[in-house]
Amino acid sequence: MFDTIRRLVDEQGRLSVAAATIGDDADLYATGLTSFAAVQLMLALEETFDVEFPDRMLNRRSFSSIAAIANCLQEIKAEEAA
Amino acid sequence: MNAPLDRGANVVATAARHADDVDRKGRFPVEAVQALKDARLLALLIPVEFGGGGAALADVAELCTSLGQQCASTAMIFAMHQIKVASLVAHGRGAAWHESFMRRVCDEQLLLGSATTEGGVGGNLRNSICAFERDGDIFRIAKEGALISYGAYSDAILVTARRAADAPPSDQQMAVLEKSQFRLERTGSWDALGMRGTCSEGFTFSGQAPTEQIFAHDFAEIASQSMLATAHLLWSAVWFGVASDALARAQGFVRKDARRHPDGPAPGALRLAEATNKLQLMRVNIVEGLKRFAKAQKNEDDLNSMSFAVAMNNVKIGSSQLSIEIINHALLIAGIAGYKNDTPYSVGRHMRDALSAQVMISNDRIFTNLSNLLLAQRIDQRLGD
Ligand SMILES: Cc1cc2nc3c(=O)[nH]c(=O)nc-3n(C[C@H](O)[C@H](O)[C@H](O)COP(=O)(O)OP(=O)(O)OC[C@H]3O[C@@H](n4cnc5c(N)ncnc54)[C@H](O)[C@@H]3O)c2cc1C
Numbered sequence: 001m002f003d004t005i006r007r008l009v010d011e012q013g014r015l016s017v018a019a020a021t022i023g024d025d026a027d028l029y030a031t032g033l034t035s036f037a038a039v040q041l042m043l044a045l046e047e048t049f050d051v052e053f054p055d056r057m058l059n060r061r062s063f064s065s066i067a068a069i070a071n072c073l074q075e076i077k078a079e080e081a082a
Numbered sequence: 083m084n085a086p087l088d089r090g091a092n093v094v095a096t097a098a099r100h101a102d103d104v105d106r107k108g109r110f111p112v113e114a115v116q117a118l119k120d121a122r123l124l125a126l127l128i129p130v131e132f133g134g135g136g137a138a139l140a141d142v143a144e145l146c147t148s149l150g151q152q153c154a155s156t157a158m159i160f161a162m163h164q165i166k167v168a169s170l171v172a173h174g175r176g177a178a179w180h181e182s183f184m185r186r187v188c189d190e191q192l193l194l195g196s197a198t199t200e201g202g203v204g205g206n207l208r209n210s211i212c213a214f215e216r217d218g219d220i221f222r223i224a225k226e227g228a229l230i231s232y233g234a235y236s237d238a239i240l241v242t243a244r245r246a247a248d249a250p251p252s253d254q255q256m257a258v259l260e261k262s263q264f265r266l267e268r269t270g271s272w273d274a275l276g277m278r279g280t281c282s283e284g285f286t287f288s289g290q291a292p293t294e295q296i297f298a299h300d301f302a303e304i305a306s307q308s309m310l311a312t313a314h315l316l317w318s319a320v321w322f323g324v325a326s327d328a329l330a331r332a333q334g335f336v337r338k339d340a341r342r343h344p345d346g347p348a349p350g351a352l353r354l355a356e357a358t359n360k361l362q363l364m365r366v367n368i369v370e371g372l373k374r375f376a377k378a379q380k381n382e383d384d385l386n387s388m389s390f391a392v393a394m395n396n397v398k399i400g401s402s403q404l405s406i407e408i409i410n411h412a413l414l415i416a417g418i419a420g421y422k423n424d425t426p427y428s429v430g431r432h433m434r435d436a437l438s439a440q441v442m443i444s445n446d447r448i449f450t451n452l453s454n455l456l457l458a459q460r461i462d463q464r465l466g467d
Contacts, residue, residue: 016250029302032250034208035391036451039458058458060306060386 004048005069012041024067029060038063045069051076086126086141087148093117093156094148101153104279105431108272110235111279114149114156119191123160127167132181133188139168139312140372143319150323151330154435155279157323159193159232161316162280165309166194166240169256169297172308179294183238183258195236197287198256198309201227205443208305209251213244216293221257224288227269231282234268237261241287242301254301257291264289276434307385311375311394313443318368318401321439325364325408328432329357332412335419335427350415357411364404371397377467388459395448395455402439409433 006019009028013019016032033041041063042053051073053062062072097114104111118124126142128134142164149157167187174180186192198207212225223243230239238260245253270284297304332354339348374393378384409432413420416427423430 029300030245030249030253032252034252036454039454042458053458055387055389055460056383058388059383060302061383 001070001073002066005045005066005073008041008044008048009066009069012044013037019066022066024070025065028063028065033063035060041069045073049073049077051080086123086135086137086145089121090123090145090148093121093123094152097149097156098152101156102431104153104155105276108274108278108281110232110281111153111156111159114153115159115193115235118156118160119193122188122191124163124167124191124193125188127164128171128184128188132184134184139315139375143316143368143372146316146319147323147326150320151327153279154320154324154431155277157320158277158280158317161320162196162231162313163194164316165312166196168312169240169304169308170194170258173297173299173304177294177298179292180258180297190237192237193232193235195230195233195239197225197228197230197233197239197241197285199229200225201284203251205447207242207443208254208302210242210244210254211251213247213249214255214257214296215247219292219294220290221293221296222288222290223257223259224286226286228285228287229270229282230266230285230287231280233266233283233285233287234281239264239287252302255296256301256304257296259289259291259295263291275437276431277438303386306391307382310391311371311378314394314398315368315371315375317439317442318364318371318397321401321405321436322364322368324432324436325405326361328409328412328429329354329361331427331429332357332415332420335416353411353415357408357415360404360408360411364401364408367397367400367404388455389462392452392455392459395452398443399445399448399452402436402442402445405436405439406433409436 009019013028013033014037022031046052057072062068093114096117097111100111100113125134126137130136146157146161149160170180170184174184199205200211202211203209212223214221214223223241225241238258240256240258242254242256244251245255265288267286268283269286272281272283336348336350336354339350371394378390384390409429412429419425419427420429422428
């Protein structure tokens with residue numbers, strides 16, 4: 001999952017560095033993620049993982065790091081399974 | 083009784099007295115701003131523990147509206163100052179320098195200006211070209227093509243820049259620079275259609291100051307949690323004042339007409355009724371926005387949410403568009419008496435001032451941002467909370 005997230009971050013995040021070089025907890029906003037790019041990234045995540053981000057996850061924190069994104073995806077998957 | 087409004091009554095009267103002269107000459111409303119300082123209203127939003135008025139944003143908005151009814155430039159200067167104060171209070175708390183600066187804003191009634199936009203990025207204030215260049219305990223900054231309202235009259239200016247020379251454009255911070263720490267080189271005049279007293283001239287802003295004057299919170303947080311919301315709400319409150327005064331003038335015209343022609347409905351009466359509907363929409367838009375902001379302030383996730391950003395952007399779009407429609411109705415009602423600049427029904431200045439609303443952060447730019455957010459955020463279909 002983390003590799004796929006990193007690939008999508010590279011494709012949609014418009015960061016100033018490659019996603020492979022940043023840690024799971026690194027602040028994506030500090031490496032150039034904008035709120036515009038965060039939406040594009042969310043759409044790519046939804047398409048790739050076949051999920052829908054609920055409104056309550058549509059805030060800055062959800063896309064603040066690779067780990068935060070993975071947490072959201074796990075939470076959505078767990079809810080779908082339940 | 084509303085205490086801030088009572089204290090503001092004298093300021094509103096002073097603003098009214100000089101409004102035409104301020105507009106005609108495109109000069110800074112020195113008298114009204116001095117009256118604001120004398121009434122200690124520049125510290126209205128600062129918590130009591132730091133020496134301020136501890137008022138709610140809704141009280142500040144009310145005063146913006148009262149001032150907007152008399153002199154839109156004074157009202158907008160007051161609003162823009164309070165927007166900076168709101169960020170100082172929300173993000174400067176807990177930082178020794180910013181807390182002591184807050185006390186000085188109260189004691190000395192310092193007027194705060196804003197340099198968030200920049201030549202080359204236009205109204206996209208979430209991108210900077212210039213950067214804070216740190217050198218030990220101090221930083222240097224130089225921002226070109228900054229439009230800074232009342233820059234020449236500001237006691238301190240809050241300026242945004244990239245975190246460092248190698249940071250991406252969106253990784254911004256904000257700092258406070260005092261008059262003794264910055265230099266303004268005038269690069270553009272402000273001979274504008276309206277809001278002429280705001281003296282929003284173009285400058286190259288440069289300066290240096292201790293690094294402790296940079297806010298610890300990222301500008302991204304400052305923008306989304308305090309600045310954009312308070313800007314859209316207080317600007318809207320000013321425009322509501324401008325529009326409501328225009329409509330009150332038109333109502334005066336209709337009433338006079340009705341007294342003269344008791345047997346038939348005055349021709350403008352229907353349009354007046356239609357315009358009061360728009361005025362009500364404008365008011366509830368702003369009042370609902372103020373409530374939404376007060377609620378979001380209790381919950382950081384909400385404050386950082388897309389739904390909050392959508393709501394605040396829509397407050398600005400709605401009130402900027404409605405203000406012009408309402409004033410246009412007032413003009414249609416009063417006809418030539420409204421079009422002329424020297425009658426009790428004149429609404430020319432109102433119209434010119436209100437036209438700034440749609441370019442003050444371009445509505446098209448906001449629509450572009452909104453359309454992106456709405457790829458994610460669902461339409462809110464509820465009537466209640
Ligand atoms: C009365 C007044 C006072 C001001 N005071 C200050 C101040 O004190 N400090 C400060 O920093 N700034 C201030 N500003 C400036 C303001 O914040 C914006 O910078 C400015 O209004 C936008 O400038 P612009 O129209 O040249 O640029 P842009 O935002 O670039 O817009 C130019 C045109 O391009 C179009 N456009 C641009 N980008 C997009 C997009 N993404 N989508 C769709 N269309 C787009 C728009 O239609 C717009 O008409 C003030 C403005 C006014 C009117």
